[in-house]
Amino acid sequence: MEYLLELKEIYKKFPGVVALQNVDFSLQKGEIRALVGENGAGKSTLIKIMTGALQPDAGSLFWMGQPVSLNYPWKARQIGIAFIHQNRSLIPFFSGFENIYLGRPYPRKPTGLVHWKKIREEVKVVISRYHLLVNMDKPIQELPAGEQTMIEIVRTLLDKTNLIVLDEPTATLTNAETQLLFQAIRTLKDQGVTFIYVSHRIDEIFEVADSVTVLRNGKVMKTLPIHEAKKSDIVSLMAGETVLSTFPPPPPIGFSPTVLSVQLLTVPREQIKNINFSLRKGEILGIFGLVGAGQGELVETLFGMHVPFSGTILIDGEKVNIQNPRSAIQNGILLVPGDRLLQGLIFPFNVRENITLPMLWRFRKNWLFPIPDRRKENKLVGEMITNLNIRTSGGEQNVATLSGGNQQKVVLSKWIGYGAKVLLCNEPTLGVDVVSRREIYRFLYDLARQGTGIIVCSADIEEILAISHRIGVMNHGELVDIFPNENITKTDILSRSCLRNETE
Amino acid sequence: MSNKILRQYGTLIALLVIVVIFSALKPGAFPTFANLVNITRQISLLTIISVGATIAMVVAEFDLSIGAVASFGGVLAAGFTVQGMNVVLSMLIPIGLSFLFGLGNGYLITRFRIFSFIATLSTGTILGGVTFWYTGGATIFGGIPDSFLWLGQAKIGFIPVPTILMIAVVVFFWFIFSWTEFGRRLYAIGGNPVASRLSGVHVSRDKTYAFGLSSLLSAFTGVILASRLGSAHPTGGSGMLLQAYAAVFLGMTAFKAGIPNIWGTFIGSLLIGVVANGLTMLQVPYFLQDIVTGMIVILAVILQHIDEWRG
Numbered sequence: 179m180e181y182l183l184e185l186k187e188i189y190k191k192f193p194g195v196v197a198l199q200n201v202d203f204s205l206q207k208g209e210i211r212a213l214v215g216e217n218g219a220g221k222s223t224l225i226k227i228m229t230g231a232l233q234p235d236a237g238s239l240f241w242m243g244q245p246v247s248l249n250y251p252w253k254a255r256q257i258g259i260a261f262i263h264q265n266r267s268l269i270p271f272f273s274g275f276e277n278i279y280l281g282r283p284y285p286r287k288p289t290g291l292v293h294w295k296k297i298r299e300e301v302k303v304v305i306s307r308y309h310l311l312v313n314m315d316k317p318i319q320e321l322p323a324g325e326q327t328m329i330e331i332v333r334t335l336l337d338k339t340n341l342i343v344l345d346e347p348t349a350t351l352t353n354a355e356t357q358l359l360f361q362a363i364r365t366l367k368d369q370g371v372t373f374i375y376v377s378h379r380i381d382e383i384f385e386v387a388d389s390v391t392v393l394r395n396g397k398v399m400k401t402l403p404i405h406e407a408k409k410s411d412i413v414s415l416m417a418g419e420t421v422l423s424t425f426p427p428p429p430p431i432g433f434s435p436t437v438l439s440v441q442l443l444t445v446p447r448e449q450i451k452n453i454n455f456s457l458r459k460g461e462i463l464g465i466f467g468l469v470g471a472g473q474g475e476l477v478e479t480l481f482g483m484h485v486p487f488s489g490t491i492l493i494d495g496e497k498v499n500i501q502n503p504r505s506a507i508q509n510g511i512l513l514v515p516g517d518r519l520l521q522g523l524i525f526p527f528n529v530r531e532n533i534t535l536p537m538l539w540r541f542r543k544n545w546l547f548p549i550p551d552r553r554k555e556n557k558l559v560g561e562m563i564t565n566l567n568i569r570t571s572g573g574e575q576n577v578a579t580l581s582g583g584n585q586q587k588v589v590l591s592k593w594i595g596y597g598a599k600v601l602l603c604n605e606p607t608l609g610v611d612v613v614s615r616r617e618i619y620r621f622l623y624d625l626a627r628q629g630t631g632i633i634v635c636s637a638d639i640e641e642i643l644a645i646s647h648r649i650g651v652m653n654h655g656e657l658v659d660i661f662p663n664e665n666i667t668k669t670d671i672l673s674r675s676c677l678r679n680e681t682e
Numbered sequence: 683m684s685n686k687i688l689r690q691y692g693t694l695i696a697l698l699v700i701v702v703i704f705s706a707l708k709p710g711a712f713p714t715f716a717n718l719v720n721i722t723r724q725i726s727l728l729t730i731i732s733v734g735a736t737i738a739m740v741v742a743e744f745d746l747s748i749g750a751v752a753s754f755g756g757v758l759a760a761g762f763t764v765q766g767m768n769v770v771l772s773m774l775i776p777i778g779l780s781f782l783f784g785l786g787n788g789y790l791i792t793r794f795r796i797f798s799f800i801a802t803l804s805t806g807t808i809l810g811g812v813t814f815w816y817t818g819g820a821t822i823f824g825g826i827p828d829s830f831l832w833l834g835q836a837k838i839g840f841i842p843v844p845t846i847l848m849i850a851v852v853v854f855f856w857f858i859f860s861w862t863e864f865g866r867r868l869y870a871i872g873g874n875p876v877a878s879r880l881s882g883v884h885v886s887r888d889k890t891y892a893f894g895l896s897s898l899l900s901a902f903t904g905v906i907l908a909s910r911l912g913s914a915h916p917t918g919g920s921g922m923l924l925q926a927y928a929a930v931f932l933g934m935t936a937f938k939a940g941i942p943n944i945w946g947t948f949i950g951s952l953l954i955g956v957v958a959n960g961l962t963m964l965q966v967p968y969f970l971q972d973i974v975t976g977m978i979v980i981l982a983v984i985l986q987h988i989d990e991w992r993g
């Protein structure tokens with residue numbers, strides 16, 4: 179039997195990680211295939227290989243039975259494979275018509291001017307052939323997210339298209355928009371278009387897909403028709419039950435008072451709803467959520483980065499008013515931000531200048547004229563470099579020349595001497611090697627022992643399981659569950675984070 | 683390695699080469715002590731206003747109102763003395779008003795998130811209008827007392843007062859930027875405003891001060907200019923806007939590649955001053971000086987990116 183697309187024995191390695199191991203994957207014409215897996219399971223690598231954005235290190239691809247080499251994205255386009263990115267690539271103030279012809283030769287009038295009438299006619303033919311409902315005249319920015327996705331689909335349909343890869347298409351859609359998109363997908367399927375549908379949302383897969391492939395750690399765990407699959411099976415296939423980490427557990431905490439409590443926190447703009455929890459001194463609370471579930475936005479809100487919000491934040495039992503990062507810092511709430519390049523480090527600065535920036539006033543020679551004392555600065559920076567084992571030639575090295583792990587340690591060092599009551603960490607070990615990870619955890623444990631309450635939010639379940647006293651799970655902007663880290667499995671956490679309800 | 687030297691010291695090397703060429707062409711007049719003193723006096727105004735522009739550039743913003751503020755400061759100071767105000771007050775009040783004007787620029791930019799380019803272009807235009815209104819478009823020259831002229835025309839020993847003022851401004855702001863918390867914070871903001879904010883730096887306040895200082899130095903320049911000329915014209919400072927940014931960009935190619943810095947700005951201003959001085963001696967027409975200055979800036983910036991375009 180001949181497949182539309184077939185991948186055999188695909189192997190792909192990145193520095194330090196094997197992203198895909200001997201992956202076999204095949205698609206039939208007119209199929210809607212869901213592709214699921216945890217963060218880092220290899221989904222993006224696999225779709226990049228299918229769309230020509232990445233080359234496999236080994237393995238072969240077949241298109242309608244013939245071997246193909248997709249060494250450029252345009253080659254994939256040429257044979258009819260289209261990729262619709264999670265982040266739309268449309269120009270916001272152009273209309274649908276104007277956007278659709280970007281990057282392809284415009285039909286011209288004999289005078290050389292663009293033949294808009296012809297463009298309209300061509301697009302209308304496509305829209306009516308596939309029975310799509312979409313407004314092509316309004317500027318994109320005035321359209322709901324769902325219609326924007328449709329416009330991207332229409333754009334791919336102008337050329338011969340056999341296979342459309344959708345990456346998390348519903349992440350920003352409302353339920354009604356999602357239904358419209360599904361309808362469009364089904365219509366296109368009836369006309370013979372094949373889909374690969376990548377999503378974190380297991381419920382949706384059961385609505386729209388014909389079959390599902392589960393990836394874990396770069397391997398295909400299973401491919402099965404949707405009517406033979408059960409939600410719980412898919413989640414446990416995604417999670418696996420191997421584990422657990424080689425990282426030491428967090429220091430034990432006895433009875434200790436509450437340092438932070440959050441009541442009914444709602445941030446409309448970040449779609450965060452009704453968050454309630456409390457944190458004790460010396461406790462490490464891990465918050466897990468899939469990408470886009472809102473855990474990063476939650477800690478950013480506690481640090482004053484997203485206003486306005488409603489709800490109450492109490493530190494040591496007293497209500498605090500947090501309107502910006504400075505007021506959070508003054509109240510003893512500190513954040514290790516999620517993106518160290520954009521939010522953490524100052525690039526023309528060296529290690530010393532980065533570390534001492536938040537507390538320059540501590541190094542004053544005298545109180546009359548605010549001049550930092552270089553010797554005092556060097557002393558603190560020296561201690562940090564030793565404590566955290568930052569591999570650098572010294573405080574005067576530019577941070578741009580450090581490795582990711584060491585850069586992250588510099589960001590952590592900024593908050594050390596500060597006397598944090600609550601330390602918030604957003605993805606503290608993203609892109610950090612294993613050795614540095616261990617050192618970062620050891621550092622967090624030291625702070626916990628000294629009584630700092632710590633919140634670590636992460637999309638890495640194993641990290642959450644390794645270092646937390648308690649675990650919270652976020653799903654669609656809500657803190658759906660919070661429980662002690664005892665006899666918890668990856669499956670438990672994952673199912674709470676990607677299913678709408680616990681009950682099926 | 684040679685690329686690195688070119689990048690860091692290219693502007694200095696260019697300055698030396700130009701000095702050598704002029705010395706060879708005009709051995710009796712150019713490389714003399716008297717001419718050196720003369721050059722420092724000629725560049726003093728440009729240097730002071732360029733330091734102002736540098737402060738705004740350090741926080742990664744443009745202040746395009748500096749020329750208008752210089753005109754405003756000079757005209758107001760001259761006008762006040764002519765009306766009989768105490769000379770010191772007649773200089774300090776315009777400088778103080780300009781400082782407030784700069785804070786206003788900073789407020790507009792940080793509070794309403796307007797691009798500094800647009801905000802200062804507009805407020806500078808408004809201030810230019812106010813200056814014209816004040817003088818009725820005329821040059822102020824009659825009735826300026828001699829004491830007003832001291833700042834721009836006197837010498838202490840053999841050193842002109844503007845030279846001393848220039849050195850004081852350069853050293854003072856070099857100190858601020860190298861050794862104080864405020865200077866460190868300004869560089870942090872210019873390097874990464876988001877990370878600075880998340881580190882607890884009061885970004886909007888410090889940026890506002892930066893604009894205040896930029897205006898203050900521009901007005902100071904305008905006052906010295908009026909004192910030097912013994913007259914003040916409502917567009918007297920506008921010609922310095924582009925020259926000041928030429929000095930700043932030249933300065934960003936010296937010492938710290940790509941980062942505005944005070945000594946670099948001084949070198950940039952010196953380079954422009956030396957070229958103007960030498961070409962004048964060679965009796966080259968004035969328009970050619972502009973052409974040469976513009977070409978030097980382009981060349982310096984190209985040299986700074988030498989690694990990129992060779993690769």
